[in-house]
Amino acid sequence: MKTLVAYFTYSGNTERAAKAIASAVGADLFRIRPVVSYPAEYASCTRVAKTEKNTDARPALMKIPTREEFDRYDAVFLGYPIWWYDAPMPVYTFLENVDLCGKLLVPFALSGGSGLCGSDQAVARAAKGATVRAGTLLNGFSDAEIAAWAKKHLNM
Numbered sequence: 449m450k451t452l453v454a455y456f457t458y459s460g461n462t463e464r465a466a467k468a469i470a471s472a473v474g475a476d477l478f479r480i481r482p483v484v485s486y487p488a489e490y491a492s493c494t495r496v497a498k499t500e501k502n503t504d505a506r507p508a509l510m511k512i513p514t515r516e517e518f519d520r521y522d523a524v525f526l527g528y529p530i531w532w533y534d535a536p537m538p539v540y541t542f543l544e545n546v547d548l549c550g551k552l553l554v555p556f557a558l559s560g561g562s563g564l565c566g567s568d569q570a571v572a573r574a575a576k577g578a579t580v581r582a583g584t585l586l587n588g589f590s591d592a593e594i595a596a597w598a599k600k601h602l603n604m
C-alpha cells in the first residue's frame with residue numbers, strides 16, 4: 449500500500465511522530481506549511497491561531513500535492529497538534545484541496561494535555577470520500593509504539 453504521512457507542526461512534536469510513522473511503514477512525508485508562517489513567539493501564535501479558528505479561516509499553503517502526485521497514495525496518515533481544541537486551520541486547507549476519494553485516512557495528533565476534542569470527526573467531515581479511522585493521540589508514545597500503531601492500521 450503506497451502511503452503518505454501529511455502533517456502540520458509548529459514546535460516539532462508532530463513532525464517527530466510523522467517521521468517515526470514514515471520510517472515504520474515506508475511512507476513518503478509531506479509537511480503542510482502555510483504561506484504566512486506563524487509567529488515564533490508562542491503567545492502571538494496562540495492569538496493568530498485563535499482568530500483563524502474563530503473566523504474558520506483557510507490559510508493559503510506553500511504547496512499542495514498535484515492530482516498526479518496525490519493519486520499515487522492509497523493511504524494517508526494525517527498529523528497535527530491540537531490548537532484551540534481543533535486541528536490548525538491549514539490542515540483544513542489541505543483536506544479541501546486534495547482528492548481523498550477511495551483513500552484510507554488515519555488521523556493522529558499531539559496535544560499539550562487535552563484530548564482530540566472531536567477534531568478527528570471534523571477532519572472526517574472535511575475528508576470527502578475517504579474512509580476515515582478514529583483519530584489517535586500519540587502523546588507519550590515511543591517510536592516503537594508509534595511504529596506498531598501505524599503498522600496495525602495498514603495490516604502490516
Ligand SMILES: Cc1cc2nc3c(=O)[nH]c(=O)nc-3n(C[C@H](O)[C@H](O)[C@H](O)COP(=O)(O)O)c2cc1C
Nearest residue numbers: 458459460461462529530531532533559560561562
Ligand atoms: C496555537 C496553539 C494552540 C494550542 N491549543 C491547545 C489545546 O487546545 N489543547 C492542548 O492540549 N494543547 C494545545 N496546544 C499545545 C500543542 O497541541 C502541543 O504543544 C503539541 O505537542 C504541539 O505539537 P507540534 O510540536 O507538532 O506543534 C496549543 C499550542 C499552540 C501553539
